[in-house]
Amino acid sequence: VGAALAFAKAAGDKATVHVYGCPAEETVGSKVYMSEHGVFNGLDAAVIVHPGTDKTYIGGTSYATHPMQFTFLGKAAHVADATYHGVNALDALVDFYGRLKAYEKTLTERHIIGAIITEGGTAPNIVPDRAVLKATIRALKVEYLEDKMLPDIKKIARDVADAHGAKVEMVHYEPLYKNMINDPRMDVYFADAFNQLYEEFGVRDDDYAEGSTDVGNVSQITRVSQPEICIGYDINAHTKEFAQAAGSDLGKMQALTGAKAMAMVALDVMGEKY
Structure with a gap:
């Protein structure tokens, strides 16, 4: 929401911003069904930031x-x-x-x-x-x-x-999750944004994959980049400690950093047309 508000204010009448709530990434897979029903059709790009641990990363794929x-x-x-x-x-x-x-x-x-x-x-x-x-x-x-x-x-x-x-x-018993395709140009935009925001990050190989995500289905329809932004250290995803990290001072600070980066990337994508 923060990214959308910032981008909309900066873009003015040159772009339209859509904000989607997408629950149940790894079970029901809401973005799978949203993709099948054409929700993301016609978008120039979709930006999303996923919480991660130990270090912020750009790139990679998913199974x-x-x-x-x-x-x-x-x-x-x-x-x-x-x-x-x-x-x-x-x-x-x-x-x-x-x-x-x-x-x-x-x-x-x-x-x-x-x-x-x-x-x-x-x-x-x-x-x-x-x-x-x-x-x-x-x-x-x-x-x-x-x-x-x-x-x-x-x-x-x-x-x-x-x-x-x-x-x-x-x-x-669960929907088909397609593989993730991170857009290379948008990955560069995120790298530039993180550099400007002084967010240290690593870059994953194109074939690096740990799990599956319904964002993969979105990436088969429109350009997508989904970095992982660090919200804590020495913890694992989908644990009580990970949930606590999301609400921690670091987690809140990184949510703001991620929102800024998303808005900056959206402006870069818009800049390709103007």
Whole structure:
């Protein structure tokens, strides 16, 4: 809001500024849905500053990610039944997990696959008729994720289910986060702004990625630059200490620094037209 007020006052009638509230970056991913509904269409650029720790950074990227849940469905039976053995959903899931690990070794581009079993049965003397695996499937490029990894993994799940006489249900339980594209020219604008504001910063390589963000989806639509500005030291993101740092004196000071830098970058973008 501070950046928007400053930019609007400086720009006058030469530009229009939009301010968006964007909650739930890493769960619901509001900017994913906002992007899909055309909220950011027609913008010359979008600027945002993310809180960070230890040092302010410009550049880098993020992983495209698609969280998926695989539910294998079999038929329950008593393990001691001499005639009916049921269909063991857990066996199917464990087979799938093994094949998923083997498949991962064949991938040729940068990726991450994390998986946990969240359901595996209710009692050891009952053949499980339901088993569930949750996975976070990520790639440095959304095309590799959508065109290669996801179709292959879904086929593996179907093949496993067929082989065990089970069924499989696949659900994307969170939206698709696309990879982040930081605009190089806007990154330079931020570097100039931070220098003028005496904010020490580092520059990350283009392929540096730690996690995923719904800002990636915005960056596929319009020019984006999202630096991380330091709000504390020796703490980790998404912790109680990180939340406390956001409201600290340093956090408030850095919020003001970030707002100034965003306004300066917006003016630089506007200056490209005038």
